[in-house]
Amino acid sequence: MDIQSPDRAVRLAVDLVNTRTLEPEQLTTPARLRTFLLEHGEPEPVDVDEADLNAVRAVREAVRPVFHGDSPARVLNELLEQYAVRPYLSDHDGTPWHLHVARPDASWAEWLAATTALGLAAFAAGHGFDALRVCAAVDCERVFAHAAEKRPRRFCTPRCSSRTRVASYRARHP
Numbered sequence: 001m002d003i004q005s006p007d008r009a010v011r012l013a014v015d016l017v018n019t020r021t022l023e024p025e026q027l028t029t030p031a032r033l034r035t036f037l038l039e040h041g042e043p044e045p046v047d048v049d050e051a052d053l054n055a056v057r058a059v060r061e062a063v064r065p066v067f068h069g070d071s072p073a074r075v076l077n078e079l080l081e082q083y084a085v086r087p088y089l090s091d092h093d094g095t096p097w098h099l100h101v102a103r104p105d106a107s108w109a110e111w112l113a114a115t116t117a118l119g120l121a122a123f124a125a126g127h128g129f130d131a132l133r134v135c136a137a138v139d140c141e142r143v144f145a146h147a148a149e150k151r152p153r154r155f156c157t158p159r160c161s162s163r164t165r166v167a168s169y170r171a172r173h174p
């Protein structure tokens, strides 16, 4: 349980929040959570139970406001204060050097909170909170991270962007 790269932690945060949007809940069972962690590069053994599932869902809702621009710096500082420890480098089990920010005995939820909070904090410090967003499509609530360009991206995908463009064209030309 570690941070191999800040990008990975940001992707983890985005994907975690997007497990529940306007679309149906994806983290419905411990097995689903286990699959989510494995798909995000966590090595076996990944053992999770119902308590882990509930705690991870709570962390997900604690992280969500960061993307909604709801006092994001305060939210991240609170998560870091509560879950992160002094960072330390490790090359345990023959892995490449990587940074740990959660306690060695952290639960999955505590590890996710510390890792995603540090990843998002580093990303926001580099790109601004404008780069962490909720999709602007009316029927979409997915969040995304996108390093700011001249015009910050507004939609999670080109699909949401073109759907919104078509809808507003139809509204103007009934």
Ligand SMILES: [Zn+2]
Pocket: 135, 136, 137, 140, 141, 142, 155, 156, 157, 160
């Ligand atoms: Zn969208």
